[in-house]
Amino acid sequence: MNFHVLTLFPDMIEAGLHTSVTGRALKNGYIHLSAVNIRDYSKDKHKHVDDYPYGGGAGMVMQPEPIYLAYEDVTQNMEKKPRVVYVTPQGSVFNQSMAEEFSKEEDLIFLCGHYEGVDERILEEIVTDYVSIGDYVLTGGELPAMVMIDAVSRLVPGVLNNEESAEFESFHDNLLEHPQYTRPVEFRGRKVPDVLLSGHHGNIDKWRREQSLKRTLERRPDLIETAILSKEDEKYLKK
Ligand code: SAM
Numbered sequence: 239m240n241f242h243v244l245t246l247f248p249d250m251i252e253a254g255l256h257t258s259v260t261g262r263a264l265k266n267g268y269i270h271l272s273a274v275n276i277r278d279y280s281k282d283k284h285k286h287v288d289d290y291p292y293g294g295g296a297g298m299v300m301q302p303e304p305i306y307l308a309y310e311d312v313t314q315n316m317e318k319k320p321r322v323v324y325v326t327p328q329g330s331v332f333n334q335s336m337a338e339e340f341s342k343e344e345d346l347i348f349l350c351g352h353y354e355g356v357d358e359r360i361l362e363e364i365v366t367d368y369v370s371i372g373d374y375v376l377t378g379g380e381l382p383a384m385v386m387i388d389a390v391s392r393l394v395p396g397v398l399n400n401e402e403s404a405e406f407e408s409f410h411d412n413l414l415e416h417p418q419y420t421r422p423v424e425f426r427g428r429k430v431p432d433v434l435l436s437g438h439h440g441n442i443d444k445w446r447r448e449q450s451l452k453r454t455l456e457r458r459p460d461l462i463e464t465a466i467l468s469k470e471d472e473k474y475l476k477k
Contacts, residue, residue, distance in 0.1 A: 239343065239394050240270045241387050242312045242320075244305060245350040246287065247380050248273035254384045263397040271387070272312070276300075279307035288353055297354035305349065305360045312347060320345035321366045324356070325382035327375050329368035332386055334409035336369065340386070341393035348386065350379030412465040414458060416449035448474055 243251050251273040256264060263269045280287050281303065288298040313319060321343055330336075340346055349356070349365065361368075371382040391397050392404055408415040419430045433445045451474055454461050462475070 239268075239341065239390070240345045241272070241390075242345065242347045243271070243273045243350065243380075243383050243387075244276055244308050244312070244347065245273055245380055245383070246276055246300075246352050247350075247378065248275045250380045251384060254380075255387060259397065259402065260388055260391050263391055263394070266396070268394055268396040269391050274308050274312060276304045276308050279304040279311070291354060295354075299354050300351060300356040302357040302360035302363070305356065306363065309347070309349075309364050316345060320347055322347040322349060322364050323367045323369050323383075323386070324349045324351070324361055324365040325371070325379040325386070326351060326355070326368050327370050327373070329370040331373070332369050332371050332382075332389070334389070337386070337389040338393055340390045346390070348379070348383040350383050352378045411467075412461050413450045414454045414461070416446040416453065447471065451475060 245251055251271070255261065255271055260269070264271055277285050277287050286301075287304050288300050291297065291299045309322070321340075323340075323346065325348060369382075369386065371385050376382065392402075398404055406415070419434060423430050423435070431445070433441050436442070447470075451462075451471055454465065455475070465471075467475070
């Protein structure tokens, strides 16, 4: 899968994603990343990419031309026009099912805004998806783009090894994951639940499922309505 990020801060994208699991995936060729500096496409002699907003008001707005030229360059050899995600606090809030949908694309372009945002006309011209990472305002779109690329990458086959499998994690069935424990058996007086030491896989699975339901009810009750529940789950929830 190929990620293309149109940004004023390509170094931030490169540094953030060339580490840990995404770094390994990039090195092994499961995913590809190009961080494209919008400033390189400015025709202004001082390489300006922003200007004052028409109508007045605070801050600067990113101009459409350099972004369009960067977009044209990135897409020139592509057979079909890829999805272009504008990361914006005004978008739908990113979630696991969006990550799954995006992971099926061959190419995905992210447009990162800065300052007061981006001239509306370039958004109308190239953007297919408006996506936010939450109801707060950041200084730029680089962190949101990295968040989304990280979440999408780990769903690309080969990126995670067996030990890191994404199969039974939070949001699988729309439930939160059960609590996890590792050695030692006792830490500051807190013991690992006996069932996990029992070696009885049936009981362990049942305990984990119940913990998952309990945790979702406590922390994210809004998820339960759309969770995929079995008859056993329903019984547990009625208790
Ligand atoms: N004036 C804009 C508004 O009120 O919607 C906010 C601009 S913000 C300071 C600069 C850029 O950061 C945005 O263009 C967007 O790309 C990015 N950004 C900020 N918060 C974000 C969020 N919660 N999710 C995704 N992108 C965000």
